[in-house]
Amino acid sequence: MAMEKGIESYPGYTQPGDNEKTHTTAPADDSSSGDIKSLRDSAGDEEAGFDQNKDLAKTSTNVSHVGAFAARTLSIVRTRESGKDIGPPPDGGLLAWSQVLMAHFVIFNTWGYINSFGVFQTYYTESLGRSPSDISWVGSIQIFLLFFIGTFSGRATDAGYFKLTLTIGATLLLFCIFMTSLCTQYWQLFLAQGVGQGIGCGLMFCPTIALTPTYFSKNRSLAIGIVASGSATGGLVFPAVVMRLLPRVGYGWTMRTLGFISLATLTPCLIFLRQRLPPRRSGPIVEWSAFKEVSYSFFAIGMFLNFWGLYIGFFYIGSFSRDIIGVSSSKSIDVLLLMNGIGLLGRVIPNLMADRFTGPLNMLIPFSFATGTVAFTWAAVHNLKGVYAFSAFYGLAAAGIQSLFPATLSTLTTDLKKMGARMGMVMSVVGVAALIGSPIAGALTQRGDGDYLYAQMFMGAVILAGMMALMAARVAKIGFTWTRA
Secondary structure, three states: OOOOOOHHHOOOEOOOOOOOOOOEOOOOOHHHHHHHHHHHHHHOOHHHHHHHHHHHHHHHHHHHHHHHHHHHHHHHHHHHHHOOOOOOOOOOHHHHHHHHHHHHHHHHHHHHHHHOHHHHHHHHHHHHOOOHHHHHHHHHHHHHHHHHOHHHHHHHHHOOOHHHHHHHHHHHHHHHHHHHOOOOOHHHHHHHHHHHHHHHHHHHHHHHHHHHHHHOOOOHHHHHHHHHOHHHHHHHHHHHHHHHHHHHHHHHHHHHHHHHHHHHHHHHHHHHOOOOOOOOOOOOOOOHHHHHOHHHHHHHHHHHHHHHHHHHHHHHHHHHHHHHHOOOHHHHHHHHHHHHHOHHHHHHHHHHHHHHHHOHHHHHHHHHHHHHHHHHHHHHOOOHHHHHHHHHHHHHHHHHHHHHHHHHHHHOOOOHHHHHHHHHHHHHHHHHHHHHHHHHHHHHHHHOOOOOHHHHHHHHHHHHHHHHHHHHHHHHHHOOOOOOO
16 A cells, blocks of 8 residues: 555644644654554554544644634734734834825924914905904914824824825815805904814814824934924925915915915825834723823923914014014014924924934923023014014024924823823913914903013013923933933
């Protein structure tokens, strides 16, 4: 007989009920062959009995392979559903830095547009005949929604819906920019530019900021700083386009041009931005337990106070230059361009230093102090040279707050799977401050009969109060010792 081996000796045979071995390979020796032969003889049917056992071996092996494959598949599904980390961040490389570039374009189209509102503040006040406080509500509601929507868009990102959230936000933003080009009345402008664009920006901003830290560890602050500098590049491009095109082609086509710029820069983001961590399906929208962390709570209070006054300078420097200093509208736009342009340095260099030496919270505190101090010096500005000097120093200091804010927040969140939700919560708190800060400044300006002194004092006071809350957050986190934070 050619078939002298038993089924136990065939590769791939799995003993029924054996949970420890998947494959068993047993060598065939003479003694085992003799035993098998005796078994065949006792059965009385050599060929038929062996064929039945051979079929049984194949069936058992196939079942074993299918079961193992199903187990591995189920394990992968369970791993993704549980939100288990897939490994350390790459902290560099083509994929990670390409995500930074795409995220830069997202911020270019969200914060860059908002940082340019000083141009629209001046134009709308003149063309619509409304008070500065009324017009500032358009920009304030835009900032508020950008931050407030972060609670929901951030949690959606944690749940694995980053791409969907980003796409909806970009589509809504583009639609509302083109609708803004058709606006002729204040209520239309409020809905299109304020509410619509604000929601679109909110759906994109928090998910993008929450995505960036998942690709970096040592270079995290630098990466976030480069992403945040998109607000500076956008703050340069959009006002420059408005300044050049508005007198030539009119308001409608100027806004449509901005829309086409956004379309060209957002399309690659929708294609190439990708979520790295597996989704965290379960969990509440708001992680209320985070506010039990003293450092997290003080940080939220500090950033509320900082952003309560931060955008007053960006919104009103143009109208201040025109109304108080007496410069032309084009010159007032130049001042805003300087304030936004120098922010490129203020967003990258502090974050680089935070990565290398101090940590983001230690760097954020002095920049908050500098911003509040420079805000008080605004009251001493009485000529164009003073306006330029104030714009340069304030733009540099305020940019540091804007870029170090998300970098610091990422260090207060040890579980990266909760990054979106915890970032969104603080952004919602900050959104309330941004909503009411600039209108309060407008009302204070009216109360002063067009003088900006009350608004300037309010601006400096709340930012310095925010600095003190940030100091309390640092003490709560690491105490009074000097170490990275």
